[in-house]
Amino acid sequence: MIARTAGGTAATLDRLGAVVVAALPACMAVANRSSPVVVGLAGLLLLAGAAAAGRPLRALLLAPLATPLGLAALAFLAWCGLSLAWSPLPALSLRTLSEFLPALAGAYLVARLAPPHLAQVAGPAAWIMAGTCAYVVADLASGLVIREALGQRVAAFAFNRPLLTMMLLVVPLAAALAASGRCGLAALAAAACAVAAWRSVSGATVLGLATGALTWAALRWLPARAGIGLAGAALLSALVLAPVEGDILARAMPDALHQRLAASSTRARVAIARSFGAAVAADPWRGAGYGTSGRFQEAPVAARIEPEMREMLAVGHPHNSFLQVWAELGIVGAALAALVMVLTLRALGPWPAPARAAALALFAAAGVVAFVEHGAWQAWWTAGVGAAIAWLRTLRHITQKP
Template sequence: MMALANRSSPLLVGVAALLFLAGTVAERGRRAASDLITPLRAPLGLAALAFLAWCLVSLAWSPFPALWGRVLSEFLPTLAAAAILARLAPARLPPWALPLGAGLLAAACLFIAASLALGLAPQAWLGQRVALFMFNRPLLTVVLLAGPIAAFLALRGHRLAAVILLGVAALAILRSISGAAILGLLAGAVMFAVGRLAPRSMALALAALTLGLAFALAPVEGDILHRLMPEAAHERLTQSSSRARVAIAQSFGAAVAQAPWIGSGYGMGLHFAEVPASQALEPEMRAMLAVGHPHNSFLQIWAELGFVGAALAALVAFLALRAAAALPRLLFASALGLLGAAVAVMFVEHGAWQGWWTAGLGAAITWLRGAACAKPPYESAHESEDARA
């Protein structure tokens, strides 16, 4: 659906969550509520609730209280749907879900690759917008989904199908103009290899370092790139507007310095040039703030929610990494691959609260947890029981 309509994932994840919720209620009655509430009492759940609570608290000093409603109306419902899906779906996936999901993902990748090879002629025939960047969101969704679904296939004994799926996904991504998708593909592949080949403690340390640097360097990203990025690199990245991106990162980083502790309020990206923290900046910097977001989710969290919000978001990320550390080796490597791909994309692309990205992450986590819950056909019953324990 994302290949045909690149904003459809929040709706699809919402419908899927409602269906699984209805099925769980029909199956378990009132006990279904415990399936959703119990994870919120764990450290990861409490940290996530604390982060969301800080988002709401930050509205108290928001200079444009009408803006947050538009952001929350997209982000919170999609986040709730993604959480419900990731919690309820994995243990309830029917046997045909995996081949259907893998087949549709492969078909979507082939459709995208063929459309690009034909100069978007299929989109013209369908009466859609003809622009190469229209596949950027679908391909970023592919970056998230391909690894977990391929790992699920491999665990079910379908290793050739897993390789084919990864191959067609890479084909579509490398054929596109999405630099963020290509970066996510490379980062995910590197982190998967680390998780698969390196000692688990070393892989965890590298993943934790990656997360830590993503949060710590976000406020100074623009200044670092301005000083270190050579002119030749800008010339090679003309299509990615690298000069403008560096200037945008510098401007948002300067705004962070004006309100470092509590930020300027959740959802202020659309009017960040008018918030109090930006008034002390030079006019050319304020002009760059008008783009709406810094193309770096970590920097956006800093700018809108300050150090407190960034610390809470980092806590959520590190606790999620700790949970991934207990997975079997292949799924652990797949989780690190998903982490690497997501962090790479978030550091260079889109706003932090966009529903399509939240939906894609929720779907990827659902498939990863589905693989963890499934009983591989080659396991004995005793081994399967030990794995679940």
Template sequence: MPLNSIPARAHGQTRSAQTTNRLYAAGATLLAVLPLAMVLANRSSPAVIGLAALAYLAARWVEDRRSLVPSLLAPLRTPLGLAALAFMAWCPVSFAWTPFPGASLRVLGEFLPTLIAVYLLACLAPGRIPAFAPRLAAAAIGLAGLIIAIDLASDLALERALGRRVAAFVHNRPALTLDLVAGPVALVLWRARARGLAGLALMGAALGVLRSISGAAQLGLLAGAGLFALARLLPRRAGIGLAGLGLGLAVALAPVEGDLLARIMPEAAHERLVQSSSRARVAIARSFGAAVAADPWRGAGFGTSARFAETPVAGKVAPEMRILLGVGHPHNSFLQVWAELGLPGALLGTLVLLLMLGRVAGLPQPDRAAALGLVACAAAIAFVEHNGWAAWWTAGLGAAITWMRAAAPRAAATEPEMDGPA
């Protein structure tokens, strides 16, 4: 080999490494500023996550393209990956009987690209997030929470200045995003011995969530913090069992949620939750539950919630129960799966959740407690809020999972196992 070719090769490798590092830094920056981006534009998270995923994909291609595809396919060969693929496969299968295939395709077209982006990010980013990014994320979370609090206290002065819709609920999505990402980011910072910044992230998120008008965000905060604390105190099996019981009940009781709440929820509770429209939510849950009871086996088809009142199954529901089938979605993602994908969708979804808990059970502390806190937070929100296929929700949850996985590589080396009897 000519000697003058050695410096040229070294120079090429240096340039390649610089390109890779810049792409990783760009992707990590986008991941870190997601909470702040959501405050400034509450539909921005899919675009932010998509760009972050592209940056990491490009960086990994430059760094080691030979191992890229195997590393992306490996998680899909696990029991959890296969169950998730089976669930996703059932969604387009339901196109065979959906009365609105165009609408179903549009919903899938919003959901699937974001799902792919978060999968790429969760696979490629952990272990390749520069040291500055968790600190930037803490600052973004703290600033996002502060902006939410100040804007609401000033009668939405920021929204007025930006010429946007002036309504307090514009901060609900940012608050829900803070709910999801704050705990995982704090765990990464705690691992890095930046515990003051970890506390800042948690306090900033709590400020934004508690100041917002989103009852779902506040419920998620309470559920996540509660299960995190219990998982730190309880033996491994008890914490996982508690989470499994909660998820199992969320799926099993979703079709009868409305009837149960109508019977047991006191009027005083409705009065205290008037801002959360609890009466309307109970009535909506009863209507969609009646639709599930009318056709529990296959559902109305993926993505039909927005036009559920026009589906054939709606005609089988009592007339007084049909009106609220037109609200857009059942305000319960577990019930939405039942209504759209039927019993097969519910069973496959439950299998995914239980296999996910199996993975969480193998984590050391405090990773396991933080993961269970995230599960409880997300499940509590999903039980009372939003369209389950919404891209902004998928993006926020994917960002949280990415941060959770980012803490894992150093977990075994830096934290001894401190747990009760297994």
């Protein structure tokens, strides 16, 4: 009787955790920084369910950290922590870390524990995503009257974070639906996300979706080694070239292209990249310290670059996560980040072709957005990536079934 009760409790907790993950798009549309809370809640529910069922938590949660990939990720986090020793802004560094680590912990719990239970809610998750996209399109078309009626901030860019989160989720979710034979629902979710992105002011979401779709189409039928090699070359190039991105773009982009892309503030973005790139050149080895981008103009390295370059250091972050790693963590942090990427891609080798193609498409979409958009340690993005990986591992389970 006790065992039966524990089993029922575990099943209920697992189901609730999966439902919370499925509801992430709607929650983000209502509160666009809510993903850390949503993913954290889902992770705690799933952890409680696993404990109630007597599952081996050591094998589920600790064993992956002892693999080469897990050790590389821990080494990267350890370097982040160590960099606080020379951070000129320790309070800012600690605050950034205090926001990032809980989001990372929730993302890890969901990525490890949710996949066996997500397949049951894939259909509702697709309808939630489609409905959320319809709400976004309707509110944008109405001039944001719904947001105004709800007493929320009336600004079109308020939907950017929800759309970027759905951009991460739609690739593995649609692939999981298609793999289980629900191709129509997969197409509906993908189409709804694409329409909402196109109607929004989030150019990064459009870029991410386009990059993911092109990557999936290009790598779907390639051998594992070729597809992983191409994806790895692209990601490593983005990391290696990040410190000189601004100088390259300053020389390569003509004025006519800047004028055509004026809505994307390309001139400012190039200036920001050049400023942070100059800071990397001035202190390439250890960086300014974790989380210092929020007030990078106050870091000692800022005084060592040309005065005209310093103004753009006050924007909060370099709008390029790869460049932010260089600026804050130096060549050691960049090398550890490269190692994590290489080991992550290598782990995809044994995956079934459909799951591997979806994984590479997700990494390409997330990578291109990280290259042009937000800060590296933003909790809402970290939580969204964790949920996307959970759906990706769900897809792997589905495609491995006989």
